[in-house]
Amino acid sequence: MRNLLYFFLAIYIFQGAQAQFDDKRCKCICPSLSSVTNKTEKSHTSRLMHTTNDPPNKCNCEVVMLPRVADQLNITEMKEFCPRCECKYENRNTTIIQYVVIIVIWIISILVVYMLFLIILDPLLNKRVRGNYQEHTNEDEDSQAGPMSHNMTVRGNVLNRVSNQQDKWKRQVIEQRRNIYDRHTMLN
Template sequence: MKHLWISLCVLFVFAESQAQFDDKRCKCICPSLSSVTNKTDDKTHTERLIKTTNDPPNKCNCEVVMLAVVADKLNEGEMREFCPRCNCKYENRNTTIIRYVVIIVIWVISILVVYMLFLIILDPLLNKRVKGNYQEHTNEEEDSQPGPMSHNMSMRGNVLNRVSTQQDKWKRQVKEQRRNIYDRHTMLN
């Protein structure tokens, strides 16, 4: 439980930190400069150019975002050929919703892990109870006198018996389904 609280604290600290980009951004992906200039001697211009800015949607185009970056490397004719090959998109996302969805998913996974641990701890108790129905009686007078302690023990035993009965029933159903699907190739109704 301590690890869960630590991980949640760390999650909230990161959730409050600033993201790499804002929720609204302009992203331009352009071809390499060597594909426009037909020069392959310079290794730095053979990779695609990607630039992300915070420009508004009406200024999210190659002329505004990319030409300032590559103006000194291209001549006028190459600039006219460069921009039509660029893909500029204005992206709008809501990181608050994404953050809360991630938190909900982490909570659900945490609850399932705790439930699994509970079942792992409970399973040996149920199997011991089912296998060990025989109890040695040393003093019959203590067993015959009902009291608050024996009532609590019988209630707990009753609950464990019901849980183990349901678990056995479920295991039989799973075995039957497996046999029907893999052996007979039929489905249960």
Template sequence: MREILALLCIFSCCVFLSQAQSYDDKRCKCICPSISSVTNSTETSHMARIMYITNVPPKKCNCDGVILPRIGRELQGKEQEFCPRCECKYENRNTGIIKVVVIIVIWVISILVIYMAFLIILDPLLNKRIKGSYQEHTNEDDEASAAGPMYHNMSLRGNVLNRVGHQQDKWKKQVKEQRRNIYDRHTMLN
């Protein structure tokens, strides 16, 4: 259990510390047609679009500030024909909040998985303890007076488990009855 929590802490620290160029909070994203659409070469298809992502100020988020420094030599003087076909958008996002939300979701899922494992382990123990300690009672007054206060303390401890087991058995019987009615008799319980 402690090992799992330690691994989750290490993982969450690594997520916070890792930052890459494509995950900057502020960036300029330009989508342009392929260079062959302007240069009339047949190397690539005319339908292909190329995405350029760069970290520049908002004023330089255009064809002149992002695309021409990269591919200006390949355009060979056809910049005026190529640039109007490009769409440039400046994006401002908060990756810190995104990371926090992802970590919270991972923690919640981890807690639910641990809880589910706990219930899976606990179910056979409850069923064994309840079925092993079950005795048919005919007259509770006689048994209570014969056993004395010791029986009373033990009954309080087992009372919760007995109630849970009784409700679980009752629910299982109702589910069996409902299935039998639906599939065999084609009727529903009220």
């Protein structure tokens, strides 16, 4: 229930932030004014970028950029300036982006909670395993003995089964390391 409340709270916050972004926009990126003029003033050396809410048919340099720089350029420089500009009309759906971000955050938070659960569970497993642990040197005997050879209390307890699998995996890793680094052979 608490998670559901957090979910709706996150959606409410993102919906409030929706007004800050435009789904449709015209974005023009132009070279510096010094590329078309002989002036090297500080205001002329940086690239120009401007974003507007103009419709797609008006997304061009003449409509978006020239009114902003018209007082700094003469007619011939304006003719050279616009072909160097790149104007793109962008259409995006910020609602979908918001929901994808929310889903990713939820997945990450679920994985973090699961990791914390395993970190808390690990000492409990190791404490119980140390009490019932006996060294097992031949894994072939396990496969020949069959499933009935295990103690019924161990089979019924999920924690013991998980710890047994974990111990078996650790023994396999140790054996693989021994074969690779000491004997220089690989397991099949």
